[in-house]
Each structure stands twice: as structure tokens, then as C-alpha cells.
Amino acid sequence: MRRNPIHDLPGASRLTRRDVLRTSLLGAAAKFTAPAFIGEGFLNQAMAASDGPGSADGPIVLVVQLTGGNDGLNTVVPANVSAQNASSIYYDERPNLAVPASSVxxxxxxxxxxxxxxSLHSVWGEGDLAIINGVGYNNPNLSHFASTDYWHTAQPNAPVRDGWLGRFFDHQCSGTGGCEPTIGVNIDSRPNLAFFSEEGTAGISMERPDAFRWRDEDYGYQVEDPTMESLYRRATGIDHPLVSGISGTDPALAYVQQAAQSAMISSRTVKCALEAGATTFPTSSKWDDVEDNNYFARRLREIASMINGGLNTEVYYVEQGGYDTHADQIDPNAAIAALGGRHNQLLTELNEGLDAFISEMKAQGNWDRLCIFTVSEFGRKVIENGTNGTDHGAAAPVFVMGGGVNAGLYGSLPNLNEANRIKNDSLAATVDFRQIYKTVLQQWLGVPSGNISQVLQGTPGSLPTIPFLNAFS
Amino acid sequence: MPAPPLLPQSSWTRRTASHLLSRGAFSGTPEEHEAFYQLGNTSGVAAAVDSLINQTADLSANPLPSWLEGFSNGDFEGDAELPYLYRESTLIGWFYQQCRHGAPVAAKMWKFWIDHFPVQIATSPFDTRFVVYSRYLDLLRQNAVGNFDTLLREVSWSEGMMAMLDLQQSQKGRVNENFGRELLELFTLGVEGGYTESDVQAAADAFTGRRFRSNPPYTNFRHEAYLDNQIGLWDAETSTWHPEQYTYIDESEKTLLGETLPSLERTLPGDPRITRGDPNEHGELAITIILNQPQTARYLVEKIWRYFASPEIPPTILADLADRFRNDHNYEITPLLRDIFLSAAFYAPEAIGTQIKDPVDLIISSQKMLGAADTGIATTSELFEELGYVLYAPPNIAGWPEPDGEGNQWLSTGSMMFRLNLHSLFTHGERSLFQRSWRIPDASDAPYSSEFPFPDFIDLNALIPKVVRDPKDAALLIDHLNDRLLPFHRLRPDQRRSLIQHIRRTRSGSDLEGVYREVIRQIASLPEFQMQ
Structure with a gap:
């Protein structure tokens, strides 16, 4: 399948990348080639600035994607919920899999x-955790890939190819003379549809910040003037006064050329931030307790080091994979089955990573800048399956954490009753996930309500925000 | 159904010839490109196409890792001292060698199927996973340019896929939908391919009860047990096989894609007549129904077209090719590839040089174009890993990103940086590119491993002929390197000028060879080098 199966909807009219480039090439290229943008002066200015896009003490959003479809019912457990018989249905439908009420x-x-x-429970106790129940969208698609795309584009069941964060970056960068690609950082070796936009130039994806640099060292010849790096930058069009370096005829080549320019530019910024924070990181000792094979925590640590170095990033995006728990979600041989198995392991790693990260943010004095929230392409079915696991479902809860959070439960648990289920035993959404996005955009990232429709294209303006988050101040 | 319009002989040029050699194979040296062009020129386009697709894999030149051949009773017995990472590296090395030196079309299709039917090695039990996964790779290799019907059925019975999608555990009343869903969504019809959630359920039900022996008495890698999959139970307690236990099979009537799978009415309970290959078995019937859907052929043809040709297949070409694939070729893959490579649409100007190389294409075409030595098992494994391609660990059941141009998912900012730096390995021996140099090199890794002295990674004499080695001839040299390294693109005048100036600025007595190495690196690091 293609990564974006929405392309393949029959008869769908779609904007091709070629069209996109035709209309926006000049703007995009101009951003990259404007000397003010790439000069070191701009970099230092941006890092020293106290407000505007990408400042060192502005708001930061961290999106944590639980890839594979997290089992919401075993994460936020309806242990003693009498309304609509939720608890009794939960325990009846999951005889082997349920988390006992005595354990939650x-x-x-x-x-x-x-x-x-x-550790999330501690954050709850401190008043910094909100939980929104029943999050999803109408007519859910139970394919990982289609549904992930919908969460990324924020346009369920529609054939679009740009992401909600990409549109947010465009919103932030337009009319300001451009901003650096590092306004959005996706910690992944693969790109993220959520970061795609028509401008296509802001936001980067990389896995290891320390290795993210042009190799130009110790070859022992001719590194005075021009340096090999400057020769190469000029060849790609970055420092060239007249040439954009971006093909106007071949969209795939243009994509690679933009990626090369973005890599050359943003790698300098990242290197600068890591060097700036090198002597003061890490601050929290909790990183020492993290298991070596907790890759999620390792990625959070990289993010923490960049925040510490003052990187001018507004949105970080990180993924924890493995939530597709069709089998061995629990361990039937454990004393308490739901406290063994894969789901327990995943949540343990999530908990351990967030614990260290939150502690680090507090020690750095950055906790009040942060809004962390979780996303997952879907929850899982109400019923357990035959293999100690759960199959693809729909609505599930979302966590929001940070200094600006109004703690509490929001939304409502969908009716678990068989008659109310959709798509073979899945839960119908009571909250549209775009309400979360809208709330974060307005309250934390400062998008004026009048501009929300630019970022959340296709979302009905009437979709309300949810009061789980104070305005960033 | 007639084949799509053919490429006219008059359109066979060096450019179209190189296009086919880059897409249908892994590019080549300038001499290989020229010879391929001349073949099509003197003997016709069809002869050139056939010379590519008729090459057969020579396994003797490309043997399985030797430790696999002697397997007995699980992976580690007898070979217990072979480290896990070394085993992984040798499997990658096996795959790499097939791509580097084997039959190129078969290798390209092998790579396609590894992506289409991705299996994560760690979904199999620890003590048998190398047997299971190696067999699975071998199954895909043996059927790579064979018949899709056969391949799909083989995959559906394979231990690798049964473990990957939980089929091994799915049974009547305790159904796991994983395989049924992905069979429809990813393997045959495609998302939005005209099936419903109840078809997903029916497909999942149809495959209940399939089992392989989870702790089999392997005598060696090619033990017959491999071909002996059946429906039934393996009782680990008593180490006995119970093919008579049918309770795990959902025998009831089902409706899949509007077709009926009739109830399996048995005269005797436990009648052991339903085994692998029985056309009445519901899994086999389900596959037959799915293969009868025109959408299945369309989905595969579209995906194969994207892989070899271009992101958008013209609708009439799709209709022709899909119809021929299903009705005329009976899902035989080689005739489909022949149709594609002979078609004029494959050589459309906007298709040429506009595909972003995937990691395997990138490494192998680089090595061929630069005349660089083969990388060994550890080096290759690390290169692929840095580029996002870990053979035995696909990112998910949708496989790796496709090499299509629009919003290409292979290229993140980070992997782009690695691609830009990559050629410093070949030109300068830049070993610090690898952060995780924990793989264990063996002799195959010379000269790239740090265990060995700094060697000539590339043959500078071949890359820079004597006649253009004087800095005065810098313009000729740059044009020569342009042809060699960027066959589908011309350097921009300012790029060309600045490289020429760079050579001419070299002071006498300084390291001219070092300058040439840098110039080669600069050209190979240009975004245009990422295109084929």
C-alpha cells in the first residue's frame, strides 16, 4: 500500500505535488535563499529572541504518538463506573484481559x-494531568495506515496530503520572513505526514541529533577558503544569491533538493543548540534509572537536550511503537494477567520515559512551557480476542500533561453496551480528536481563533474547544 | 487483451537504455550502460529487455550463509557460538550479494516482495527465528519472479507470516483478525479496495486453525517439515502432532466479497482430509475468491508500476496490464514485467531520472558508478540501517516506504544528511559515519572495516582517466564525472563552474588526488545523485 492510502480514493480530486510546487515554489525557495534567513546572524538573533515563532522561552508542544492503536480501556480503566453498566460490561467482555479494579x-x-x-498518576496528583475520554472521529477507519493518516492530516475520510502541524508551521512562518526548519522536530528516521505542508519547508525529522551534521573534517587538504561545506552549500543553492537550487519541473527532485537544503541548514542550528547546552545537560538524575533498551525514553532524552540548548522549536513529535497488541497483550501466567505481557511492558516504558523527561523539564525550569499530549490511531475493541489480545477498535482516551493543564477528566466514556458499539465491537467517539488539536493550537500555540480554519482545514468551526488547558503566558 | 503500446525502436536511446538499466536493475558502470544500449540498438528493444529479465539467479555464486545449511534442531545447536548480530549481518549480506551480483530483475522483485509481505524476525520464537526467517526469505526469493497465486498461498502457510500476523494462534471462537485484515488491505485489494468489515471478519474466520509445528524436529534448513504445514495441533507437552483435532477450524459457511464458502460438512468428526493444498480449505478458497477480483490485479499492477516506473500509472495502461496479468498471464510475474519494460509509458520523459533511490538502489548504484569495492556483511548492515532499511525489521506490516517521488517517505531530514555524507565513506574512508559500530566485521568487510589499513576504496584511475588528470583539463574532467555519476542530469552552469574553479585553484605541489576525491564526493552528494 502507499503510505497515504487516501491518494487512492476513487474519483478524489487532489492537489498533486506538481501543482503545489507550481504555485508555491517561489515562496518556498525564497525562504531558503534569503540571506537573512540562513546567516549566522539570523540564527543567533532567533535564539536570543524572547518572543515570536521559535523563541527560547515560548510555548512548546510535545506530541507523543502511541503507534499501533493503544488499548484505551486497559489504560484508563472503567474500574468502578456504574453509568451505562460500563464496569460490568468491561469485566464481562474481558474475562482474561481486564485490569482488576483492585490494581488500578x-x-x-x-x-x-x-x-x-x-508517574502519570503522580502528575495527576500534582494537578498537571488531564484525561479526555472517548476521543476519535466519525465513521472510523480500522486500518492503521488510513487512520494514522487521518490523525496526521486532521481531515478524517478526506483525500488530503498535508498535515495539521505542517499547516501550523506555514501559519507561523508566513509574513515573518520565514522561519527555520527547526520550528518542528520529529524524532524519527522517517518523515511524518503531520509535518507536510504546501510550503513543505518547515519541520525536520531526524533520529540522532549528535550525528546530524555535514562531514567535513580531517581530510587534510584545502579546508581553508572556501571550505568544502561552503562549496557544497553553494552547489545546493543555499548560499547562492541567484539560484534557488530547487527544480521547477521535477517534483521528486525538488523534494530531495529541499530536503538537502533543510538538512544543511537545520543541522547547523541543532549543532549550535547541543553545543550551547552541552555543559548543563542532563539536570535530572532520573535518566540513570531508564532501561537501556527503552528507545522511547532515549528519544525523549534527545528532545530534552535540545530544549536545554535553547533550540527554537515549537513542536516536538515522538513515537512509541508496538501498541498493536493482537496477541500476548497480557500474560495469562502472571499473578495478575494484565500486569504482565506486552501492554504492561509498553506502558512501563512510556511511564519511565515520561517520568525522567518531566523531571528534567522541571529541573530545567521548562515545565511551564510544555504541553505534552498523546495520540494513537485508534483504540481497541471492547471484547478481547482469542489470543490474549485485542483487535483494532476506535475511540480511546487522550492524556494531556504540562504546567498549564487543568487537571481532570473530560469528554465521556462511550457507551460500552453491545447495541451502541460500531464496526464490530468498537467504541463510538464522544470527542472529536480535532477538538484537542484546536484547544492546543489556540490556548498553547497562540493561533488566533480566526485563523484556526487555516490550520484545521475542513474542521467545522463550530467544533468546541475543551477547557483542559489554560492559555500560555 | 493486447499489450500496451510498445516503445518504438527509434526511441531506444542511451537515455532510455540507462533508464531501464537503473530501474529494472541496479544501474552499472558507464561501460555496462553503453553495452546495454548497443544491444538494444543492434538486436532490438525486446532483445535488451529479455536479456535483463531472462537472467536467472545463480545460487552457486550466491550461497546461503553456510551456518544455515547445517541446521539441526533449532538455531543455536551446534552453532551456539555464532553471535546473534553476526547471523543478522550474514542474512543481509546474502540479500546484498544477490542484488549486487545476482540476476537483477529477480533481485529487484525479491526486494519488492520483502516489502510487500514484510516479516519481523522477532515475532518468531527466539530459538527458531533464524530458521523461520531464513526460510521465509528463501520462499520469497524462490517465487520472486514466479506466480503471484503460488506466492500468496506459500506466504499464507509460511511460519514467518503466520507468526507475524498471529495466524498461528487464531482459532474458532478465539479469532485473531490480524491476518484476515492485512490479507485484504495490504496484500491483495488495498485499503478502500471494495471490502467491508464483515469481509475482514470472514477472511479471519477462514484461516482459523492453521498451524505449524512450533517446536519442530528440524533436521536441517530444508527439512520436509517445511512443506508439511497442516491444520491441527502440536501438543508441546507430549511432543505429538494431532492433525485430527479440528476444533480450531471455523467450518461454518461464510460470505467473503459476495461469494460463499460452503460449510465443511464432514461425514466423520475429525476426518483428516483437510490439509494444505485442499482446495476446499477455507483459507485456500478465500485466496481463490480474492484472486478472482479484478481489483487484486489492479492493486498489484499499480504498486509494481510505482516500484519500477512512476507514481501515476496512466489509466488505460493500468486497465491493460491488470487485465493481462490476471487473465492472460494467470498472475505470472515475469510476463507482467516484460509488458511493463516494453511499454512506451515506462519510458515517458517525466518518468526518467525522477525516482528517488531507495537505500538498496542507492548503495549498489553508488558502488557500481564509483567502481567501489563490495561492502562486507557488517558494513552493508550498518549502511542499510542508517538509511532506514533493516531487512528483518520492517517498520510495520505495511513495509517500508515506496520509492515514489511525491512526499517520499524514505527521506527524512536525518536520513538525507546521511545520504549527503554517504560518499565520504567511499572517497575518504569516513568510518565515523557509523555511530553503532558494534557489528562484527569479517573478512568480507575489508577494506571498509577499521580492522584494516586505510586502502583505496575507489579506483581513482578508472574514475579519472589519465587524459583529464591535469588541472588544466578541469572542465573536461567535470563533464566526464557528470556523465558518469549523474546520467540523467546536467550540472547547473554555476555548479560546474565552481567545481572547475576548485580544481584550478589547487596549488602546485598540493594534494591533487585529495582534491579529486573531494570533487567526486561533492558531485555524488548532490541531490541529483539521489535520483534514478
Whole structure:
């Protein structure tokens, strides 16, 4: 399949990348070639600036994607929820899989967290965790790939090819003379559809910041003037006064050329930030407790080091994979089955990573700048399957954490009753996920309500925000 | 159904010849490009196409890793001292060698199927996973340019895929939908391919009860047990096989894509007549129904077209090719490839030089164009890993990104930086490119491993002929390197000028060879080098 299966909808009219380039090439290229943009002066200016896009003390959003479809019912457990018989249905439908009510970490209204999420429970106790129940969208698609795309584009069941964060970056960067690609950082070796936009120039994806640099060292000849790096930058069009370096006729080549320019430019910025923060990181000792094979925590640590170095990034995006728990979600041989198995392991790693990261942010004094929230392409079915696991479902809860959060439970648990389920035992959404996006954009990232429709294209303007988040100040 | 319009002989040029050699194979040296062009010129386009697709894999030149051949009773017995990472590297090395030196079309299709039917090695039990995964790779290799019907059925019975998508555990009343869903969504019809959630359920039900022996008495890698998959139970307690236990099979009537799978009415309970290959088995019937859908052929043809040709297949070409693939070729893959490579649409001007190389294409075409030595098992493994291609660990069941141009998912900013730096390995021996140099090199890794002294990675004499080696001839040299390294693109005048100036600025007595190495690196690092 293609990564963006929405391309293949029959009869869908679509903007091709060629069209996009035809209309926006000049703007995009101009951004990259404007000397003010790439000069070191701009970099230092941006890093010293105290406000505007990409400042060193502005708001930061961290999106945590739980890839594979997290089982919401075993994460925020309806342990003692009498309304609509939720608890009795939950325990009836999951005889082997349910988290016992006696094990959960109590929240309120009869809900409890999976016991692996102890640090999130502490954040709850400190008043910095909001949980929104029943998040999804109408007519859910149970394919990982289609549904992930919908969460990325924020346009469910529509054939679009740009992402909500890419449109946000365009919004932030237009009319300001451009901004650096590092306004958005996706910690992944693969790109993220959520970062795609018509301008296509802001936001970067990389896995290891320390290795993210042009190799130009110790070859022992001719590195005075021009340096090999400057020769190469000029060849790609970055420092060239007249040449954009971006093909106007071949969209695929243009894409690679933009990626090369973005890599050359943003790698300098990242290197600068890592060097700036090298002597003061890490601040929290909790990183020492993180298991070596917790790759999610390792990625959070990289993000923490860039925040520490003052990188001018507004949105970080990180993924924890493995949530497609069709089998061995629990361990039937464990004393308490739901406290063993893969889901417990995943939540333990999530908990451990977030614990160290939050502690680090507090020690750095950056906690009040942060809004962390989780996304997942779907939840899982109400019923357990035959292999100690759960199959693809629909609505599920979302976590929001940060200094500006109004703690509490929001949304509502979908009716678990068989008659109310959709798509073979899945839960119908009670909250549209774009309400979360809208709230974060307006309250935290400062997008004026009148501009929300630019970023959340196709979202009905009437879709309300949810009061889980104060305005960033 | 007639074949799509053919490429006219008059359109066979050095450019179209190089296009076919880059897409249908892994590019080549300038001499190979020229010879291929001349073949099509003197013997006709069809002869050139056939010379590519008729090459057969020579396994003797490309043997399985030797430790696989002697397997007995699980992976580690007898070879317990062979480190895990070394085993992984040798499997990658096996794949790499086939791409580097084997039958190129078969290798390209092998790569396609590894992506189409991706299996993560770690979904199999620890003590048998190398047997299971190696067999799975071998199954894909053996059927790579064979018949899709056969291939799909083989995959559906393979231990690798059964473990990957939980089929091994799915049973009547305790159904796991994973395989049924991906069979429709990813393997045959495509998302939005005209099936419903109840078809997903029916497909999942149809494959209940399939089992392989999870702890089999392997006597060696090619043990017959491999061909002996059946429906039934392996009782690990008593180490006995119970093919008579049918309770795991959902025998009831099902409706899949509007077709009926009749109830399996048995005269005797436990009648062991339903085994692999029985056309009445519901999994086999389900595949037959799915293959009868025109959409299945369309989906595959579109995907294969994107892989070899261009992101958008013209609708009439799609209709022709899909119809021929299903009705005329009976899902035989080689005739489909022949149709594609002979078609004029494959050589459309906007298709040529506009595909972003995937990691395997990039490494192998670089090595061929630069005349660089083969990389060994550890070096190759690290290169592929840095570029996002870990053979035995696909990112998910949708496989790796496709090499199409629009919003190409192979290229993140980070992997782009690695691609830009990559050629410093070949030109300057830049070993610090690898952050995770924990793989264990063996003799195959010379000269790239740090275990060995700094060697000539590239043959500078071949890359820079004597006649253009004087800095006065810098313009000729740059044009020569342009032809060699960027066959589909011309350097911009300012790029050409600045490289020429760079050579001419070299002071007498300084390291001219070092300058040439840098110039080669600069050209190979240009974004245009990422295109084929």
C-alpha cells in the first residue's frame, strides 16, 4: 500500500505535488535563499529572541504518538463506573484481559490508571494531568495506515496530503520572513505526514541529533577558503544569491533538493543548540534509572537536550511503537494477567520515559512551557480476542500533561453496551480528536481563533474547544 | 487483451537504455550502460529487455550463509557460538550479494516482495527465528519472479507470516483478525479496495486453525517439515502432532466479497482430509475468491508500476496490464514485467531520472558508478540501517516506504544528511559515519572495516582517466564525472563552474588526488545523485 492510502480514493480530486510546487515554489525557495534567513546572524538573533515563532522561552508542544492503536480501556480503566453498566460490561467482555479494579491507580468518577502508569498518576496528583475520554472521529477507519493518516492530516475520510502541524508551521512562518526548519522536530528516521505542508519547508525529522551534521573534517587538504561545506552549500543553492537550487519541473527532485537544503541548514542550528547546552545537560538524575533498551525514553532524552540548548522549536513529535497488541497483550501466567505481557511492558516504558523527561523539564525550569499530549490511531475493541489480545477498535482516551493543564477528566466514556458499539465491537467517539488539536493550537500555540480554519482545514468551526488547558503566558 | 503500446525502436536511446538499466536493475558502470544500449540498438528493444529479465539467479555464486545449511534442531545447536548480530549481518549480506551480483530483475522483485509481505524476525520464537526467517526469505526469493497465486498461498502457510500476523494462534471462537485484515488491505485489494468489515471478519474466520509445528524436529534448513504445514495441533507437552483435532477450524459457511464458502460438512468428526493444498480449505478458497477480483490485479499492477516506473500509472495502461496479468498471464510475474519494460509509458520523459533511490538502489548504484569495492556483511548492515532499511525489521506490516517521488517517505531530514555524507565513506574512508559500530566485521568487510589499513576504496584511475588528470583539463574532467555519476542530469552552469574553479585553484605541489576525491564526493552528494 502507499503510505497515504487516501491518494487512492476513487474519483478524489487532489492537489498533486506538481501543482503545489507550481504555485508555491517561489515562496518556498525564497525562504531558503534569503540571506537573512540562513546567516549566522539570523540564527543567533532567533535564539536570543524572547518572543515570536521559535523563541527560547515560548510555548512548546510535545506530541507523543502511541503507534499501533493503544488499548484505551486497559489504560484508563472503567474500574468502578456504574453509568451505562460500563464496569460490568468491561469485566464481562474481558474475562482474561481486564485490569482488576483492585490494581488500578484511582483517578476519579470510578476510573483508574493501569498500574504501570505510576508517574502519570503522580502528575495527576500534582494537578498537571488531564484525561479526555472517548476521543476519535466519525465513521472510523480500522486500518492503521488510513487512520494514522487521518490523525496526521486532521481531515478524517478526506483525500488530503498535508498535515495539521505542517499547516501550523506555514501559519507561523508566513509574513515573518520565514522561519527555520527547526520550528518542528520529529524524532524519527522517517518523515511524518503531520509535518507536510504546501510550503513543505518547515519541520525536520531526524533520529540522532549528535550525528546530524555535514562531514567535513580531517581530510587534510584545502579546508581553508572556501571550505568544502561552503562549496557544497553553494552547489545546493543555499548560499547562492541567484539560484534557488530547487527544480521547477521535477517534483521528486525538488523534494530531495529541499530536503538537502533543510538538512544543511537545520543541522547547523541543532549543532549550535547541543553545543550551547552541552555543559548543563542532563539536570535530572532520573535518566540513570531508564532501561537501556527503552528507545522511547532515549528519544525523549534527545528532545530534552535540545530544549536545554535553547533550540527554537515549537513542536516536538515522538513515537512509541508496538501498541498493536493482537496477541500476548497480557500474560495469562502472571499473578495478575494484565500486569504482565506486552501492554504492561509498553506502558512501563512510556511511564519511565515520561517520568525522567518531566523531571528534567522541571529541573530545567521548562515545565511551564510544555504541553505534552498523546495520540494513537485508534483504540481497541471492547471484547478481547482469542489470543490474549485485542483487535483494532476506535475511540480511546487522550492524556494531556504540562504546567498549564487543568487537571481532570473530560469528554465521556462511550457507551460500552453491545447495541451502541460500531464496526464490530468498537467504541463510538464522544470527542472529536480535532477538538484537542484546536484547544492546543489556540490556548498553547497562540493561533488566533480566526485563523484556526487555516490550520484545521475542513474542521467545522463550530467544533468546541475543551477547557483542559489554560492559555500560555 | 493486447499489450500496451510498445516503445518504438527509434526511441531506444542511451537515455532510455540507462533508464531501464537503473530501474529494472541496479544501474552499472558507464561501460555496462553503453553495452546495454548497443544491444538494444543492434538486436532490438525486446532483445535488451529479455536479456535483463531472462537472467536467472545463480545460487552457486550466491550461497546461503553456510551456518544455515547445517541446521539441526533449532538455531543455536551446534552453532551456539555464532553471535546473534553476526547471523543478522550474514542474512543481509546474502540479500546484498544477490542484488549486487545476482540476476537483477529477480533481485529487484525479491526486494519488492520483502516489502510487500514484510516479516519481523522477532515475532518468531527466539530459538527458531533464524530458521523461520531464513526460510521465509528463501520462499520469497524462490517465487520472486514466479506466480503471484503460488506466492500468496506459500506466504499464507509460511511460519514467518503466520507468526507475524498471529495466524498461528487464531482459532474458532478465539479469532485473531490480524491476518484476515492485512490479507485484504495490504496484500491483495488495498485499503478502500471494495471490502467491508464483515469481509475482514470472514477472511479471519477462514484461516482459523492453521498451524505449524512450533517446536519442530528440524533436521536441517530444508527439512520436509517445511512443506508439511497442516491444520491441527502440536501438543508441546507430549511432543505429538494431532492433525485430527479440528476444533480450531471455523467450518461454518461464510460470505467473503459476495461469494460463499460452503460449510465443511464432514461425514466423520475429525476426518483428516483437510490439509494444505485442499482446495476446499477455507483459507485456500478465500485466496481463490480474492484472486478472482479484478481489483487484486489492479492493486498489484499499480504498486509494481510505482516500484519500477512512476507514481501515476496512466489509466488505460493500468486497465491493460491488470487485465493481462490476471487473465492472460494467470498472475505470472515475469510476463507482467516484460509488458511493463516494453511499454512506451515506462519510458515517458517525466518518468526518467525522477525516482528517488531507495537505500538498496542507492548503495549498489553508488558502488557500481564509483567502481567501489563490495561492502562486507557488517558494513552493508550498518549502511542499510542508517538509511532506514533493516531487512528483518520492517517498520510495520505495511513495509517500508515506496520509492515514489511525491512526499517520499524514505527521506527524512536525518536520513538525507546521511545520504549527503554517504560518499565520504567511499572517497575518504569516513568510518565515523557509523555511530553503532558494534557489528562484527569479517573478512568480507575489508577494506571498509577499521580492522584494516586505510586502502583505496575507489579506483581513482578508472574514475579519472589519465587524459583529464591535469588541472588544466578541469572542465573536461567535470563533464566526464557528470556523465558518469549523474546520467540523467546536467550540472547547473554555476555548479560546474565552481567545481572547475576548485580544481584550478589547487596549488602546485598540493594534494591533487585529495582534491579529486573531494570533487567526486561533492558531485555524488548532490541531490541529483539521489535520483534514478
Amino acid at each position: 491507580l484511582n483517578l476519579s468518577d470510578g476510573f483508574g490508571l493501569h498500574p504501570a502508569l505510576s
